Amino acid sequence: MFHKEGYKIIIVTFIIVAAIVVTSDKIDISWVKYSLQAVAVVFLLLILQFFRNPSRTTPKNDEHVIAPVDGKVVVIEEVFEKEYFKDKRMQVSIFMSPINVHVTRYAIGGIVKYSKYHPGKYLVAWHPKASEENERTTIVVENPTYGTILYRQIAGALAKRIVNYAEVDAEAVQGEDAGFIKFGSRVDLFLPLDTKINVQLNQTVKGGVDVIAMK
Numbered sequence: 001m002f003h004k005e006g007y008k009i010i011i012v013t014f015i016i017v018a019a020i021v022v023t024s025d026k027i028d029i030s031w032v033k034y035s036l037q038a039v040a041v042v043f044l045l046l047i048l049q050f051f052r053n054p055s056r057t058t059p060k061n062d063e064h065v066i067a068p069v070d071g072k073v074v075v076i077e078e079v080f081e082k083e084y085f086k087d088k089r090m091q092v093s094i095f096m097s098p099i100n101v102h103v104t105r106y107a108i109g110g111i112v113k114y115s116k117y118h119p120g121k122y123l124v125a126w127h128p129k130a131s132e133e134n135e136r137t138t139i140v141v142e143n144p145t146y147g148t149i150l151y152r153q154i155a156g157a158l159a160k161r162i163v164n165y166a167e168v169d170a171e172a173v174q175g176e177d178a179g180f181i182k183f184g185s186r187v188d189l190f191l192p193l194d195t196k197i198n199v200q201l202n203q204t205v206k207g208g209v210d211v212i213a214m215k
Contacts, residue, residue, distance in 0.1 A: 003053035009051065052101060058176075090193055108149055113168065116138050118138065152187065
């Protein structure tokens with residue numbers, strides 16, 4: 001299964017690759033012909049892998065914060081969140097490489113209280129200032145049991161488009177699609193200070209499945 005955000009790119013890539021394969025077949029030098037065809041097919045496979053959208057079942061639990069994306073935990077620290085809460089929160093950041101699934105899922109169910117897009121730079125996603133200076137979207141979801149969490153989709157050096165489905169006052173369903181980030185990026189979660197963190201630095205997590213934190 002592929003994500004809807006990739007349909008157009010997949011179709012265009014398939015047409016280009018098919019054209020390269022057909023055209024290169026007329027080349028008399030075998031190694032040149034087969035090399036071009038191999039590179040084209042590998043490129044198509046990479047595009048297909050990037051836009052894959054595996055079906056996952058998320059057990060709904062209002063006391064659990066699940067991983068919003070696939071990737072590696074690169075930050076766990078107490079910080080001052082200055083955009084919305086304007087006080088201290090526990091930050092957990094997950095870095096996605098280009099080979100990870102890039103679907104963003106709602107980490108918790110509830111009501112979307114805030115959703116804002118910020119234009120910005122394209123620093124590498126693990127840069128300390130990426131959370132504040134890169135192109136990004138900030139979304140806040142309020143859950144009556146767990147409380148309020150903020151997650152931030154952050155563009156990286158390769159990510160040139162952030163897709164955000166969250167709209168203010170809309171219902172957020174834990175585990176369902178909340179957006180998509182194209183070609184490498186990171187997601188920051190800002191949680192209440194009394195949250196019990198359930199992951200460690202450098203741990204690989206799976207979006208919609210692994211529990212990041214709990215009450």
